[in-house]
Amino acid sequence: MRRTGRFLLLALAAAGLLALAVGVAAALALRASGLSARPEPSALEARLARAARRFAVPAGVRALRNPVRPGPAVLAEARAHFADHCASCHGNDGGGGTELGRRLYPRAPDMRLPATQLLTDGELFDVIENGVRMTGMPGWGGDAPPEESWKLVLFIRHLPDVTPAELLEMERLNPVGPRERREREEDERFLRGDPAAPAAR
Ligand code: HEC
Incomplete structure (x- = not known):
């Protein structure tokens, strides 16, 4: 009995020392x-973060199947x-290569790759609805009905096959800042041959 007690005490001290060393x-x-967002996250950090995210999604949610049927509309x-x-973060093609x-930090991932495509429908839905804390990924659920997120899950599944025509259409729908809007309006006026269009900008 006394031996077990001493062993426990030693084990506790060793665990304490280890925790201290990890902390230091x-x-x-x-x-x-520092807390700079500029370095590339290490492979270990990325793996740990992904594992934590996976662990945080309840098994019931992970197993959810997309209730929305895919179709052109x-x-x-x-x-x-x-x-x-x-x-703005993920790029129209889902590659994450935007400014x-x-x-x-972490970077917006390339969602065409297996790391994303192998996530379950439920995991994708959960990330879209709730976001990921301490990353740039916002949680979109709450205001809109969940079907909106399920439809986005369908589009994410489609990303590896997205066509140039689709990307072109998306470019017209991307939000633009005031300067770009002004430039587009000027271009349109110029193309219409409007004499009020400034010659140069
Ligand atoms: C402000 C930037 C930003 C916006 C806007 C944004 N995301 Fe994200 N998203 C991120 C980042 C950063 C991650 C990586 C999070 C991580 O590593 O856990 C991410 C991760 C994801 C993932 C998980 C992919 C994976 O493999 O880890 C999905 C799915 C996703 N986003 C979907 C969306 C959808 C759908 C929208 C629009 C409704 C959206 N995101 C808008 C930044 C953004």
């Missing part, structure tokens, strides 16, 4: 790299929605 190492690493609606709300997506 984490603090030193934080000091060394549903896909067109989801495509327009994606161009308007998601493409914003490449600068976030």
Whole structure:
């Protein structure tokens, strides 16, 4: 009995020392790299974050199947929605290569790749509805009915096969800032031959 007690005490002390060492190492690493979003997340960090995200999705949600049936009209609606709300970070093609997506920490992932495509419908739905804390991914659920997110799941499944014609259509639906809007209006006026169009900008 006394032996077991001593063993337990030793084990507890060892665990305490280990926790302290991990804490010190984490603090030193934080000091060394700061909280800069510029370095590429390490493979270990990305794996841990993904594992934590997976763990956080309840098994019941993970197993959900998409209740919305795919079809041209549903896909067109989801495509327009994606161009308007998601493409600023994810890109129209879902590749994540946008100015914003490449600068976030973690980066906006290339959703055409297996890492995303192998997630279940329920996992994709959960990320869209609730977002991912401490990343740039916002949670969109709450105001709109859940069908909106399910339709987006369908579009994400379609990303690996998205066509140039679809991408062109999406470009017209991407939100633009005031300067670009002005430039587009000027171009249109110029094309109409409107004499009020400024010659140069
Ligand atoms: C402000 C930037 C931003 C916007 C806008 C945004 N996302 Fe994200 N999204 C992210 C980031 C960053 C991640 C990576 C999160 C992570 O690593 O856990 C992400 C992850 C995801 C994922 C998980 C993919 C994977 O493999 O990890 C899905 C699905 C997703 N976003 C869908 C959407 C949809 C649909 C919209 C629009 C309704 C949207 N996102 C809008 C930044 C954004």
